[in-house]
Amino acid sequence: MASAPYIKVLALTKRLHNATVQGLIHWESTDRGDTFAYSTPSSSVLVSSVDNDGRVPYEIQVIDDKGNVIESMVSHRKNNLTRQYDLAAGGKLLSELYEYARREALGVDEKLDALLADLPPLPHDEDEFVEEDTEDT
8 A cells, every 4th residue: 555645746746737737737947858847835846857858757756945855756667677667656647747747838839829820821721630540441
């Protein structure tokens, strides 16, 4: 059974995920391009790519008002036998949170909307993108 602090970090991750998806909180970019921050008066949360490459594994860190990391959780753990990363408990949720925080902090959707609006319309251009079925039948 998971320890109480771990359960609280998992609950925090879920609440941050939901609040981000609903547009209720704002993430900021940091000096490290793959780390994004959400701050309150009493503490901050950082989500980052552990390897500094913008890919898994991701980490969430809870930072107190003095700048100390007081709790953390990773999305994937390295398997020493296969040398690959295995999904950790809460890893999918943390991976999604990282991507949502990145997109929100960098204003990705707004920038894509602006680029699409600036492009000249093409004849027969559809308003919505429909993914083609690539399965063999």
